[in-house]
Amino acid sequence: MAAKLEFTNRPRIVQVFSDSLVMIRRSSTHILRNTDQLLGTFFQPIMFLVLFTAVYSGAIKTSGGVDYTNYLMAGLIVQTLAFGSTTTALAVANDMQKGIIDRFRSLPMNNLAVLNGHVISDLLRNGLSAIVLILAGLVIGFRPDANFLDWLLLVGLTILLTLAFSWLSAILGLIAKSVEGVQWLTFVFVFPLTFASSAFVDPTTMTSWLRGFAENQPITHIVDAYRSLLIGTPMGDSALLAVIWLTVIIVVSIPVASWLFARRTT
Numbered sequence: 001m002a003a004k005l006e007f008t009n010r011p012r013i014v015q016v017f018s019d020s021l022v023m024i025r026r027s028s029t030h031i032l033r034n035t036d037q038l039l040g041t042f043f044q045p046i047m048f049l050v051l052f053t054a055v056y057s058g059a060i061k062t063s064g065g066v067d068y069t070n071y072l073m074a075g076l077i078v079q080t081l082a083f084g085s086t087t088t089a090l091a092v093a094n095d096m097q098k099g100i101i102d103r104f105r106s107l108p109m110n111n112l113a114v115l116n117g118h119v120i121s122d123l124l125r126n127g128l129s130a131i132v133l134i135l136a137g138l139v140i141g142f143r144p145d146a147n148f149l150d151w152l153l154l155v156g157l158t159i160l161l162t163l164a165f166s167w168l169s170a171i172l173g174l175i176a177k178s179v180e181g182v183q184w185l186t187f188v189f190v191f192p193l194t195f196a197s198s199a200f201v202d203p204t205t206m207t208s209w210l211r212g213f214a215e216n217q218p219i220t221h222i223v224d225a226y227r228s229l230l231i232g233t234p235m236g237d238s239a240l241l242a243v244i245w246l247t248v249i250i251v252v253s254i255p256v257a258s259w260l261f262a263r264r265t266t
Contacts, residue, residue: 026117049073056068074230089185090173218246
């Protein structure tokens with residue numbers, strides 16, 4: 001009894017940290033042991049890379065005479081990270097549907113730890129996906145101009161992007177009524193944002209009513225920041241706007257997801 005009392009009386013920040021580490025290990029183990037999911041993580045971005053370079057490289061002209069493979073890589077990386085982060089929604093929905101949360105509730109565990117475990121584990125998955133995609137791009141013909149500082153900034157932006165979209169995905173996973181519902185909900189949310197952006201084509205070539213949205217939505221700013229760091233295209237205010245967008249998403253999403261999780265588990 002004394003040991004249990006000592007455990008539950010830990011400082012809150014210590015409890016959140018230690019419980020989150022346990023959940024991160026749990027989620028990461030699920031990722032590494034799920035061979036099908038890992039194969040999808042690796043082959044989906046490579047498939048997009050091969051298809052876009054083989055099918056569209058001769059038809060799409062980029063501004064400034066940039067090689068399309070070099071132009072494309074930033075968009076593919078951001079798309080891969082955005083879609084990869086939606087696995088948080090699936091993992092959260094699975095936990096909610098399969099009753100494991102009821103077992104967690106019987107333990108002296110912080111509620112936020114479950115969500116932290118899924119979100120942080122997505123950093124591992126997305127990091128692997130990005131590395132595989134960049135290596136495949138180098139084989140096909142991608143030639144980045146980034147220096148060491150640029151790569152460090154890219155890593156930081158990747159972490160920020162994954163955290164933002166993973167916490168948003170956690171909200172979708174808590175809102176959805178079923179795992180099947182999560183799949184179409186995340187697709188409808190991410191797909192238009194990635195394709196109606198500067199990820200694959202210059203927004204100036206789009207129809208007028210879509211161009212305004214494409215030029216000012218967060219994915220475009222994120223892609224432009226990646227592209228500038230990777231191949232040296234003009235940065236402008238893209239990096240600043242990308243960081244602001246992603247920070248706002250994180251600041252808003254964490255308390256909303258925590259509130260929804262607490263509401264679903266009480």
